[in-house]
Amino acid sequence: MERAVVQVTLFGLLLVLASTLPNKPFISFFHINSTVTSRYATTVITSRVANRMDDSKEIEFQVRIPKNAFISKFRMFIDGQWYDGVVKGKEKAQQQYTEAVSRGQSAGLVSSVGRTLEEFKTAVTVAAHKKVTFELTYEELLKRKLGKYELQIHARPMQPVKDFKVDVYINEKAGINFIEIKGGLSTNALSLKPVSSCFQAWVYFYPTEDQQKTCDGCGEQGMNGDLVIVYDVNRDSSLGDIKTSAGYFVHHFAPSSLSRIPKNVVFVIDQSGSMRGRKMQQTRIALIHILNDLAEDDHFGLITFDSSIFHWKRELVQANKENLESAKIFARNIQDRGATDINAAVLEGARMLNAHPREGSASIVILLTDGDPTSGVTNLELIQSNVRRDIADKFPLYCLGFGHDVNFEFLEKMSLQNNGVARRIYEDSDADLQLKGFYDEVATPLLTDVTMIYNGGTNLTQTNFSQYYNGSEIVVAGQITDNDIETFTPQVVAISRDRRVTFSDTNATMEYLGTDFDSHIQRVWAYLTVKQLLEKELLFSGPEKENVKKEALELSLKYSFVTPLTSMVVTKPLGENTDVLHKPKEGETTQGHSPVLSCKL
Template structure:
């Protein structure tokens, strides 16, 4: 007799199971709470779901939540029959061994899967006895990133049924003072608007979201299965000093640097646009729309170039020109007539973009290359490492390269490594109706450079995160964390040196007192340092090879284990009552041809991706060991 599968879905569910959903009368989510505390832009979120089995026999309760992709899960536990069962973070190899043993017994392992632009999914299950209850509690942590002058805390909810005790509590504490706070997202409008309470008092803010059962049925995107949408808490902080906001605690510090009232620096930008055959249709149409909007936003003291490429390179003009009205109109006409065709010669195109910038040096300006492509190189030089070497040689650290990977067939890891090698970032553009807005949104983030060659200096500091940044853009923020040598705040002196539009500038404030926030060893300041350090070590691992790669991987692993972060190097082993299967849950890796590529510790049979959504064709527990092996061999591990 098959066991019924009861699904509890928090933070949304886009998975479609081959089996039908259980009868709602079998189970009851009687309490669903999300508590998020944000202290100095570092958010710790706890999801607590309480579920009752109404039936006269045992049922398997499946728990699924969505969390931000930039977050690290740091704790998970279940409360059953008066006892807590805790998840334990282990190195991936040890978790792999446990997974293999589970498979050999015909059991299935869980996973954390990538399900969209900003969210990924955590999943596990447990058997609950007749008329018994289970409590699930998940904690994750993330450093909120400032974009376009604001921070965003995203909460997505689809509990699959109206919940009597449904609460979202958000508390924000910013010592610098909160400049503004807004609540947006699909769950903040119309029928649910009066379920939201927002309070703002100088350095603190509270947001409460308490929808009634009736509201959960009648709002937009709601129905008999409850809510389906998101809340986005948007805010920014006051910025009183040019040096920024510095907090210290228990020998650690975190420095948020985002100076305002600076003159924008004119830019030289070359857009390198893939027009190969795979860009045909909506991709090309959206690219044309985005380009025209971007061209409209160029300032008259900017200079720009426009290249399209397939197996050949096509210039609008062979040299950079001023963004005056005449040139912009001509460029927009060129953009409107871009047609998709041919193969993909990424190497020649990016090198030509670098050549145009190198041939056009301007005192008091900054240069940028923006590449948009949707595929692998198929023409000219196709060796990925050779392309990366060629690009690095020609750019020579003189300007950043930003790579935008359009769609899910793009080799994102190749683009990410090439961007990191050249002081830029890679961003995936999703094939949705708003892809043109995604392209325009990314450009807006780098549209207004304010500083270049930014060096963060901390006399009396050690074990620092990244301290050198090629450019600082309006609306963004530089965050550095580290340890204070011998915990001696008296000798700790921060300073920032950079180049503005026309001169070298130094940011310091000798009269300011670095704020001391407490003595708790496990304070948020120390965890910000650990979070940033792990993130940056994982980027370095992508760039390095040989002994250097091994060393940074080892350091990232040690920190992940020490702070119980589920990262690409670690997995969470979910312990359960005696006789229950043990799940091994991993963090997916952004990159590769699909979003749903499984890792060695979380194979998911017959999963496909389309438009950023994972479709699960069969539950892993329904496969025999022989079938599981066949699917296991079919997939590629990363």
């Protein structure tokens, strides 16, 4: 079996030392090991740090992980003993958390630190001339976007480390279609060139101390760079890729040989006063790029709003050359002013789509806003109710929240209620590219009204999807009733253009991964189930909300996932302050925390 060997550095770790002191903590061992099996990544970060001073000192461990990941394990090895973190329900851990805060401690918060990262932090006192070993494990399901999976990499030891190793093992029984490396991390002695592979790839990086000083942007303080491992898998069966083990299954569905469906899209753009300046400029740039990419058989509409609604045209029109040039003129002249009437604007977008014939096409509403509703209907629940009534499950609503001041939870709930997703657009120099990048993900619908059917399956994750887009992937997991593979028959029913299609390959092989992977498939199911239950918990209220929350909590505890419903209590030697780690909501940050991982004296 052929292996691909690629030299890279894995996502997620910043380890900075207090370099101004002559006897700073010394990192003797720094390893990252990540195993990706059927798109599910389990990553272990291990760092051994020595206190070389003559007094006991506090050593702080701080690490960045993907926002989409769940921490599942953390432990420290001190004086021959392991100290393990324990995942508890948030309410049970709250007392310890409150006590830590009252003592002026950081309470070990996991905080959001940017677009894709969360930051984990804890500290422990280490005796003179002793060592501490930190070990953190996190898990994530890689999401396919624009025809590829991305394992993000961020490595900054910021100190040459004698034993520095990164290993990434990618195992895809469907076969690896391509693998490549992007980003800027390289050294004068080490090149970063992927080698094509069959079913496995071994991605490794073992730089010497000298090589750690010669990478692009590095110096005497060691490695400092970013990379992304990009790959995709082969897709031979129209039914997709199904893996089973120990009574559980995971189904990856991403058919590629389908004709695109013409789309009807309405862009609803906030032009209130808070959009002034660079936000408005970048929105105009993105809109013009998006209009350039519309196909001639697409139909579109363009609405801007503040306290009033402004139409380019009151009905959807075909994306021919004449209409596109007129729309670009409208886009270039959008000016910020007034208040924010989100309710009237989204309802008008829904009206335009409802008035347009839908047969053989896919309809989408895309809302871009940077603030709370301040005009017209301002009650958030009433707005959500109105939008849900008018859309009536006929098409998805995608909400793009521009900047940090936006009420993202409101947008997220409104999107989920209408079969869409919410995405935060960050106020950076590339905000126009962020907007265009999101549009590209939904630019090419291939299927609508997708229903995943599993006779002989139970405890299934989400099985109904409004639309399937080119370059994306639908993932469903569940249990096989009585573990009887003979009676388990998967099937997918959907609409392609104007005809109903069924995917049911009787010759497809459902691969059994073997006993070595018994817990793997089960953990993928648990991960997906918890993620989707947390979304439902946001949508529901009353007893239904409590039931969903209870189920998500029980699964989080069973599989030791640190989720918004659980906390990890980090145990330490007697006399040390206990840290309690929470998973933050989107947009939360920790005030006063350094955005890097540090060991300090």
